[in-house]
Amino acid sequence: MTLLRKTIQELAPLIQSKWLSPVELVQECLERIEETEPAVNAYITVLGEQALRAAAQAEREIMHGQYRGVLHGIPYSAKDLYCTKGIRTTAGSQILSAHVPDYNAAVIDRLNQAGAILVGKNNLHEFAYGTTSENTYFGPCRNPWNTGMIPGGSSGGSAVSVSVSSSLFSLGTDTGGSIRIPAALCGVTGIKPTYGRVSKRGVIPLSWSLDHAGPLAKSVWDTAAVLAGIAGYDPGDPTSANLHVPDYTHFLEAEGQAALKGMTIGICPDYYSDILHPEIDQAFRQVVRWFEDNGARVREIAYPSRETFGVRSIVLMAEAYTYHASYLETCAEQYGSSVRRRLEKGQYIPASAYIDAQRLRQQDQREWAAIYREIDLFISPTTVVPAFPIGESTIAVGGEAVDPRIQATLTIITSLANFNGYPAISLPCGLTAGRLPVGFQIQGRPFDEGRVFQAAYLYEQAHPHRSAVPPESA
Amino acid sequence: MDANTLRCITTGIYERKIDPVLEAYLPQYAGEISAVLNKMRDISREFSSDLEPGPVFSVQQINDERN
Numbered sequence: 001m002t003l004l005r006k007t008i009q010e011l012a013p014l015i016q017s018k019w020l021s022p023v024e025l026v027q028e029c030l031e032r033i034e035e036t037e038p039a040v041n042a043y044i045t046v047l048g049e050q051a052l053r054a055a056a057q058a059e060r061e062i063m064h065g066q067y068r069g070v071l072h073g074i075p076y077s078a079k080d081l082y083c084t085k086g087i088r089t090t091a092g093s094q095i096l097s098a099h100v101p102d103y104n105a106a107v108i109d110r111l112n113q114a115g116a117i118l119v120g121k122n123n124l125h126e127f128a129y130g131t132t133s134e135n136t137y138f139g140p141c142r143n144p145w146n147t148g149m150i151p152g153g154s155s156g157g158s159a160v161s162v163s164v165s166s167s168l169f170s171l172g173t174d175t176g177g178s179i180r181i182p183a184a185l186c187g188v189t190g191i192k193p194t195y196g197r198v199s200k201r202g203v204i205p206l207s208w209s210l211d212h213a214g215p216l217a218k219s220v221w222d223t224a225a226v227l228a229g230i231a232g233y234d235p236g237d238p239t240s241a242n243l244h245v246p247d248y249t250h251f252l253e254a255e256g257q258a259a260l261k262g263m264t265i266g267i268c269p270d271y272y273s274d275i276l277h278p279e280i281d282q283a284f285r286q287v288v289r290w291f292e293d294n295g296a297r298v299r300e301i302a303y304p305s306r307e308t309f310g311v312r313s314i315v316l317m318a319e320a321y322t323y324h325a326s327y328l329e330t331c332a333e334q335y336g337s338s339v340r341r342r343l344e345k346g347q348y349i350p351a352s353a354y355i356d357a358q359r360l361r362q363q364d365q366r367e368w369a370a371i372y373r374e375i376d377l378f379i380s381p382t383t384v385v386p387a388f389p390i391g392e393s394t395i396a397v398g399g400e401a402v403d404p405r406i407q408a409t410l411t412i413i414t415s416l417a418n419f420n421g422y423p424a425i426s427l428p429c430g431l432t433a434g435r436l437p438v439g440f441q442i443q444g445r446p447f448d449e450g451r452v453f454q455a456a457y458l459y460e461q462a463h464p465h466r467s468a469v470p471p472e473s474a
Numbered sequence: 475m476d477a478n479t480l481r482c483i484t485t486g487i488y489e490r491k492i493d494p495v496l497e498a499y500l501p502q503y504a505g506e507i508s509a510v511l512n513k514m515r516d517i518s519r520e521f522s523s524d525l526e527p528g529p530v531f532s533v534q535q536i537n538d539e540r541n
Contacts, residue, residue, distance in 0.1 A: 311514045329490055337495070344496055347488060348480055348507045356518040358527030365528060 003028050004165035005469070008222040011168070012070040018062060022073030026055035026117050029075040033120065033166045040142045040151075042160040044080045044090055045121040051075065054117045061115065070225050072115030077167035079158050080121040081128060082108055082213075083202040091204045092124040094137045094334040095327055105202025106237065107171060107213060107230045114229045119167055122157030126339045128173055128206040129320060130154055131181050131410040132390070136336035140390050143186060144470035145436055149387040152182035152410065154206075158216050159186040163470055169217040169226050175206045176316065177382075177414025179214050180426035184382035184439025187428045187468065189223045189456070190216035192414075194446045195421030196241035198227070199234035207319035208239075209358075210418045220427060220457040224248035227449065243447055251450035252457040259454050261295035266375035268301050272413055275398030277385045283430040283438045284381045290459065291379070299375065303367050309412060312419050314349055314357040321346025338405040361419060368420050372445050377455055382426040382439035383410050413441065423449045425456050431468065475508040477501045 003011070003025055014020035033046055058073040083089050083101035085108075090096045108118070123141040125133045133141040133156025141156035143149040144164045151160045155172030159182030162170050172179040174192035183190030191214050198213040205211050215226035228249065233242040267288060273281070292298050321328075324343050332340060371378075385397060394401040397409050404410065417424035424443040431437055444452035477500035484490050492500075 307513070308517065310510050311517060314510060314514060325488075329488075332493065332495075340495070341499055344499070345503050345507060348483055348503060350511070353511050353514050355527050356514050356521075359521055359525050360514075360517060362525055362528035363521070 004032055004168070007219045008070060008074055008168055008217065008225055009219065011074065012072075015062065015073045016067050022055040022058040022062070022117060023052065025073060026051050026075050026119065029119050029166060029168075032164070036144070036164045036166050039147050040144050040160050040164060041139050042123055042141055042157040042164070042166060043077070043120045044092065044123050044138050044157070045088055047087065047118060047120055050087075051117055051119045058115050058117060068113070068115040069229070071111065071229050073117065074168050075117045075119045076111065076169045076171070077120045077122050077158065077161045078108065078118060078171040079124050079155050079173055081124065081173055081204040082121075082171055083204070084108055084118065084121065087121065089121065089204070090138070091128070092126045092135050092138060093336075095331055097137065101202075103202060106199035106234045108202070110230050110232075116229075120161075122155070122161055122170060124157055125154035125178075126336050127204070127324070128154040128175060128178055129339045129342055130405060131177065131408075132405060133157065133182070134390055134405070142390065143387050143436075145187065146387070146434070148389055149436065150185065150390055152185035152383070152387065154178040155190070155216065156182045159183050159188055159190065162186070162188045162216050162218055165218075169215055169222060171230075172214060172216050173203060173206070174212045174214060174414075174418065175210045176408065176411035176418050179212075179216060180382050180414050180424060180439070180441060181410050183216050183426045184428075185387040185437060187431075187437030187439075187470065188216055188218055189220055189425065189427045189460075190214065191223050191227060191423065191425040191449070191452070192417060193227060193231060193449055194241070194423045196239050197231050197423070197447065197449070199232075199237040199240050201234055201237040205323055207316045209319065210316055212418065220425075220453055220460045221249055221252060223425070224252060224453045224457075241447070246450060248450055248453050251454045254454065257294060257458060260291065260458060263296045263377065263455070264375045265291055265296050265298050266301045266371060266378040267298060267380065268303065268378075270302065271304060271306055272381065272384055275384050275412070276381060279432040280381050280384065280386065280438050284440055287379065287429050287440050287459070290462065294458070301371055301375070301378075303371060304364070304416060306412070308360065309408075309415070311357060311360065312415060313408060314353055315361070315419075317342075317346035318349040318354045319346075321349070364420055368422065376444075376451065378443040380413050380441050380443075382414060382441045384412055385409065386432050386434075386436040386438060417443050422446055423452050425452050427456050427460055428468075429463070475504050475511075477504050480504055480507075
């Protein structure tokens with residue numbers, strides 16, 4: 001397990017210098033999966049022999065001087081929405097339980113070219129339509145900090161596998177917060193990049209205009225390195241942006257602490273303060289104070305209003321129903337009940353409401369563009385509540401009992417960056433008294449992931465949260 | 475909007491059969507959808523007539539803002 005406690009930043013030089021073999025690393029990873037899976041259920045498919053063959057190939061290449069870069073020989077996992085050639089891709093659903101694609105998602109191909117080693121496909125909330133990863137067909141994914149709790153979702157298995165070190169990074173997707181929410185609840189780092197930054201070709205969709213693909217990892221450096229490896233134009237994805245991809249790791253130490261001096265950071269406490277869990281409130285206040293103490297100017301902004309939260313979901317409901325319409329017609333009984341309930345609602349959204357929601361989006365774009373003329377970054381708590389028990393029928397949010405499977409609670413803050421498409425990272429900022437992770441989020445301008453990573457890295461380096469490991473990692 | 479309206483949409487527009495699982499949730503959906511659509515209508519009344527539905531954003535828009 002010792003090797004897996006290290007980050008990609010620490011392991012890559014060992015692999016490049018031939019001190020460490022990818023075979024040894026992948027073997028340890030597969031043993032770690034076997035050790036942790038009974039407790040956390042982070043994987044739907046594990047690729048034992050295939051991963052070891054790929055590791056042996058990586059070792060041969062490196063021994064012959066053909067080192068491909070920092071991801072060469074690094075074991076990773078992928079949310080089971082990413083199509084993988086010849087490997088079943090289930091979307092966490094009985095409906096696709098035997099689905100074996102004959103092609104790779106574009107991002108999987110990029111990681112193959114980078115020499116990264118796929119060790120398995122992660123468990124998730126069925127078809128990504130939920131935030132708890134309580135999967136009725138493959139079993140619930142469990143939070144390694146307390147296995148009676150949800151890990152968040154929908155990329156629950158991705159966050160859990162990174163948290164327990166049964167993969168060194170994972171690919172997730174984010175439609176309303178599905179990378180950042182499990183990252184926050186499991187104490188790891190995850191970024192939803194700018195819309196169009198990472199190709200979604202070959203990723204089973206939930207909502208086309210809200211879906212984003214992105215990585216989760218143990219540290220900001222690792223997350224930046226993976227994003228640099230997977231981002232970039234893909235002519236096969238009509239939403240892909242044809243813009244240069246920098247090496248994001250170069251931004252991290254570019255100016256040191258001086259980068260924060262003079263930076264203006266926006267916060268919007270009015271949006272969430274009446275429903276924010278007190279321990280998350282306390283942790284986030286300390287984050288704000290840290291940025292202020294280190295030279296940033298923090299200013300309150302009056303946007304957005306939570307009034308628009310419900311209507312923003314019109315886009316998601318209509319698009320998700322449209323994708324699933326034929327499955328609902330032919331095999332509706334194979335869905336988990338809460339996912340089916342959410343999907344069916346989408347058929348009742350009239351076209352004019354969907355178009356009005358997209359007009360709201362245009363208006364929202366203008367508001368954020370104006371705000372970012374006054375600020376550099378926007379920060380917030382990632383979620384309004386920490387992890388809660390698996391199977392809990394209702395949870396308290398702002399004094400009200402809500403069913404988190406039906407009423408969006410965990411996505412209240414994160415969904416803002418899906419609606420506007422701006423990049424947003426979640427990283428750990430503490431633990432509750434019950435030792436459940438708390439995360440905060442940094443949102444930047446479109447395609448300005450470098451500045452987002454820079455601020456996140458400076459915070460991370462100044463705080464020991466990264467070194468805390470969950471009991472299942474002991 | 476009531477459950478019967480939704481039932482007609484499912485069977486008449488989508489030509490699907492209503493199964494008991496879906497039928498049981500129609501009154502709840504009617505209330506929830508109605509609330510969301512009413513809110514959207516209230517908000518859209520304040521839109522200027524030239525406000526178009528946009529893509530998430532366009533690269534050209536980003537380049538313009540950077541310049």
